[in-house]
Amino acid sequence: MPVEQQLVSDAELEKLESVLLNKAGDVSLHRRFRALFTLRNLDDDRAVKAISNGFADESALLKHELAYCLGQMKRTSALPILEHVLRDTHEDPMVRHEAAEALGAIAHPTSMPVLQQYISDPDRAVRETCEIALAKVVFDNSPEGKEFRSRERSEFTSIDPAPPSEEKEEIPALRARLLDISLPLFQRYRAMFALRDIGTPTAIDALADGFTDSSDLFKHEIAFVFGQMSDPHSVPALLKVLQKPTEADMVRHEAAEALGGIATDDVLLHLREWNKRPDAPRVVRESCEIALDMYEYERSGDLEYADGGETEKGGEAVTVVV
Numbered sequence: 241m242p243v244e245q246q247l248v249s250d251a252e253l254e255k256l257e258s259v260l261l262n263k264a265g266d267v268s269l270h271r272r273f274r275a276l277f278t279l280r281n282l283d284d285d286r287a288v289k290a291i292s293n294g295f296a297d298e299s300a301l302l303k304h305e306l307a308y309c310l311g312q313m314k315r316t317s318a319l320p321i322l323e324h325v326l327r328d329t330h331e332d333p334m335v336r337h338e339a340a341e342a343l344g345a346i347a348h349p350t351s352m353p354v355l356q357q358y359i360s361d362p363d364r365a366v367r368e369t370c371e372i373a374l375a376k377v378v379f380d381n382s383p384e385g386k387e388f389r390s391r392e393r394s395e396f397t398s399i400d401p402a403p404p405s406e407e408k409e410e411i412p413a414l415r416a417r418l419l420d421i422s423l424p425l426f427q428r429y430r431a432m433f434a435l436r437d438i439g440t441p442t443a444i445d446a447l448a449d450g451f452t453d454s455s456d457l458f459k460h461e462i463a464f465v466f467g468q469m470s471d472p473h474s475v476p477a478l479l480k481v482l483q484k485p486t487e488a489d490m491v492r493h494e495a496a497e498a499l500g501g502i503a504t505d506d507v508l509l510h511l512r513e514w515n516k517r518p519d520a521p522r523v524v525r526e527s528c529e530i531a532l533d534m535y536e537y538e539r540s541g542d543l544e545y546a547d548g549g550e551t552e553k554g555g556e557a558v559t560v561v562v
């Protein structure tokens with residue numbers, strides 16, 4: 241058995257899975273999310289299996305997060321379930337989008353045919369994701385991509401849908417590429433992640449200009465990036481997105497969670513409001529529930545956004561008990 245698998249017993253893993261799947265029927269969504277993040281951190285194939293069992297749920301928010309986590313774990317044992325979710329045209333587009341993005345994150349060449357197949361999907365977010373994910377698989381398997389990954393220079397540990405561009409460019413040039421709709425999305429994303437890595441208020445303003453784009457996918461990624469940067473300077477732009485009823489659910493969802501992570505005093509009122517508003521779409525209400533939990537975590541000074549006590553894995557804190 242590989243070393244990491246010995247650190248968590250089957251019984252502990254089962255416990256986490258039953259919280260994630262809400263087997264008791266009374267587990268709050270935010271606790272289920274915390275169990276999910278704990279499973280993701282375990283980084284073994286049993287955790288992949290447990291997470292995969294969650295796709296029978298009816299919350300699109302939960303399911304899209306399952307797909308996201310499977311991509312971030314980067315284990316090929318997740319490829320069949322992710323392909324299955326992308327192929328399921330009855331599934332919520334936000335979940336299918338995340339499955340396609342996860343295939344891009346894992347970047348295995350065998351995923352290329354399925355991504356190719358859905359590059360003309362009727363749903364714009366799904367087809368745009370397939371376009372970017374395909375470019376990512378090609379990039380990651382190129383000599384340039386392999387060299388890039390061996391360096392890992394970003395302070396952000398996520399596997400991004402596209403690598404930050406590496407040309408030595410100033411913010412105005414990056415902003416121009418970010419907003420140039422004649423360019424492939426993969427190139428625009430590269431500018432987006434380069435601006436994220438610069439991280440100054442001017443870079444944040446340039447990113448916020450992307451909220452005028454017509455692509456929901458593009459806008460949701462900007463909100464996600466703001467969550468990663470966790471800079472209060474992005475709060476006004478994010479609040480505008482959250483409060484806009486005509487904005488797509490997936491964009492508002494990502495704005496809500498970014499606000500929960502930034503956790504300044506002024507966001508609390510708005511997250512509480514949209515968590516309760518009867519006219520808010522389910523995804524927005526649920527995102528605000530998660531965001532409020534993230535807010536509490538940020539304010540609590542806890543070490544890790546996950547559930548229960550901690551153990552050590554390779555020097556990193558991993559939570560195993562729920």
Ligand SMILES: [Fe+2]
Pocket residue numbers: 337338341460
């Ligand atoms: Fe997404």
Ligand SMILES: [Fe+2]
Pocket residue numbers: 304493494
């Ligand atoms: Fe999301």
